[in-house]
Amino acid sequence: MTGQVRTVDGRVAGRRGQETRQKLLDCLREMLSTSPYRDVKVIDVARMAGTSPATFYQYFPDVEGAVLEIAEEMAEDSGGLKELVDGKSWAGKTGFTTSEELVDGFLAFWRKNDAILRVITLGAAEGDKRFFKIRMKVLNSVAAPLAEAVRNTQGKTDKTVDGSAIAGALVTLLAASAEHSKAFTSWGVKVKDLKPSLALQVYLGVTGKKPPK
Amino acid sequence: MTGQVRTVDGRVAGRRGQETRQKLLDCLREMLSTSPYRDVKVIDVARMAGTSPATFYQYFPDVEGAVLEIAEEMAEDSGGLKELVDGKSWAGKTGFTTSEELVDGFLAFWRKNDAILRVITLGAAEGDKRFFKIRMKVLNSVAAPLAEAVRNTQGKTDKTVDGSAIAGALVTLLAASAEHSKAFTSWGVKVKDLKPSLALQVYLGVTGKKPPK
DNA sequence: ACGGTAAGCTGACGGCATGACAGGACAAGT
DNA sequence: ACTTGTCCTGTCATGCCGTCAGCTTACCGT
Known part of the structure; x- marks a missing residue:
């Protein structure tokens, strides 16, 4: 193979x-x-x-070729991120836990691979198709099941909701937050406070409601 | 001087x-x-x-030194972004218009300077303090007044809301969305559809409510 | 007009990275 | 030991980096 x-x-x-x-x-x-x-x-x-x-x-x-190799390895590894969303419930308090675990898992993955992801992000932004494809593979491992979750949760009551757009925005937010967590520090937001804040955003985005107390 | x-x-x-x-x-x-x-x-x-x-x-x-020069120029220019938030109302329909105009203006600015911002983003992610500082200046031109807006709008009713965290996340989202709009295209979200979706997120984040119909 | 002075530019150079090749070292089977 | 194919490196031409001495140009005071 x-x-x-x-x-x-x-x-x-x-x-x-x-x-x-x-x-x-x-x-x-x-x-x-x-x-x-x-x-x-x-x-x-x-x-x-x-x-x-x-x-x-x-x-x-060349260096780029080798970097792509590492990136490909990492992209394989990213498949595991699916489990953070697949088969999870978004109802009530359980839903908020799902959200917290997703944020936690995603940030951990990004931080673990931050060096290579930085380069991939640059390559993708520069329009390099190979880097772009790899980046999409990583993001999609979360974005695809998340879009599905949005559709299941909100799609039935509100047809105007675009699951892909919301999921895409959420994943984009998570990736950028992981990559630039220092920016939050400089805004007076500690890394510990960042996670619940993101979890809230994700929960809001997926369910369209405020989380239960 | x-x-x-x-x-x-x-x-x-x-x-x-x-x-x-x-x-x-x-x-x-x-x-x-x-x-x-x-x-x-x-x-x-x-x-x-x-x-x-x-x-x-x-x-x-060296090349980096010259890049910093260009970046500094651009950062000066970014001061104008303040006007997109300063003195704007977030109430009712006017509020949603504010949100739309903010998204529009921010994306336009980012797209206009995408090449240099790409490099700044990389440098900041790599931990270079000079690039980081410049990036913060650009982001803060929006994040600072936006945090203030959040505090004014929600802070009175809910003390647990952290204006800086929300504003930071929103600005992070906008920046990353501008930089990777191609990703949204690949998710089937057209650039035209992206803007209202982001405007919605911003409105939700600032006011904590769904926008009026 | 004319020299003096400082700004402005470049040819040339040593140093280092790139990328290609041919040939030698090495492991494994016979 | 010999063969075969894998594996590594010395070497080389090429090209970019970063510096310097020195030449040219513009400006200024007299």
Whole structure:
């Protein structure tokens, strides 16, 4: 299914080769979280991995290519986010718990992968289709089931509600909040206070009502 | 007050120098909107401006330095966004119009400066204080008066409402929506439909009520 | 008009990253 | 030990970075 891992010049990579490749990816991941994207150089990644730049180019066309690889890995991982919404109830107090857990899980995921997601977000904003697609995959893992939840909860009583638009806005909000939580700090909102505030927004968006006391 | 414009080596720039400097900034701005940030090179900017790389380094320490300059200019410009909130009423139908105009004005501003804002957003997310500060200045031009509006509208009846948190979330949402409007398109939400949807969110957030029909 | 002075620009250069290649090291099977 | 295919690196041409010395240009006072 996945097809074998191949080098840039078409050879199939063996055990040792895959190890080196993986080590390069790990080092790149680390570099991304410590240096500005613009300053990440092939030579630094290679040095950190204890190998030479030439080796890097055997497995990846360039830094961007390797970044896409990491991104793809992460996108696979994002499938688990579905469980935060799928099959959950939005009624009454249980509903608010659902909302809190969603916010919590989403923020945790984003924070865990913040370095790579930062680059993906940039690439997507710049109009790069490959990055855009990956970003959509991550967001959709939550946005799709959430839109469904909105339709189930509000769609019956109010036909003018657009589930996709609401879910999209909520997911966009969550992603941006995770990426820029420091901004909230500077507004005097502690990270601890941020979560309930977002949970409230999500609950409001999905149900259209204020949460029960 | 502003202090004269100076070259990197301390000379004060005269008329001709300021022209060249400005031309370099203009070309950089253009480059940013056509190439990925990572690929913007000093030599390209210089070539486009019809000058030599050495000249570039006379006015800016590096690409980032010049970007900060453009960003600062833009941040000055963002002061006008205040008028979208200051002195506006949030009551009844007028309130919803206020919301619509705010969304419209904010999105227009963001779209007009999307290239530079993209870079600022990245820099802020990466933890660069200079970029962070500029981003806050732009966001605060709306967030600060908006928080005030929330307090005036809801704060009297409900002490648990945190105006800063709500205003912050709304502004974060608007910024991210502007930056990633393509994502909404892919969710089947047209740009035309996006605005009313955001206006609704803003109105809800500020007033805590559904808008009048 | 004419020199003096400071601004303005660039050619040239060492240094470093990129990206390609060919050849040597290495592991595994025979 | 020998072969085969994988794996790594030394080396090289190319191109960008960032600096400097030095030349040109504009402005100013006399």
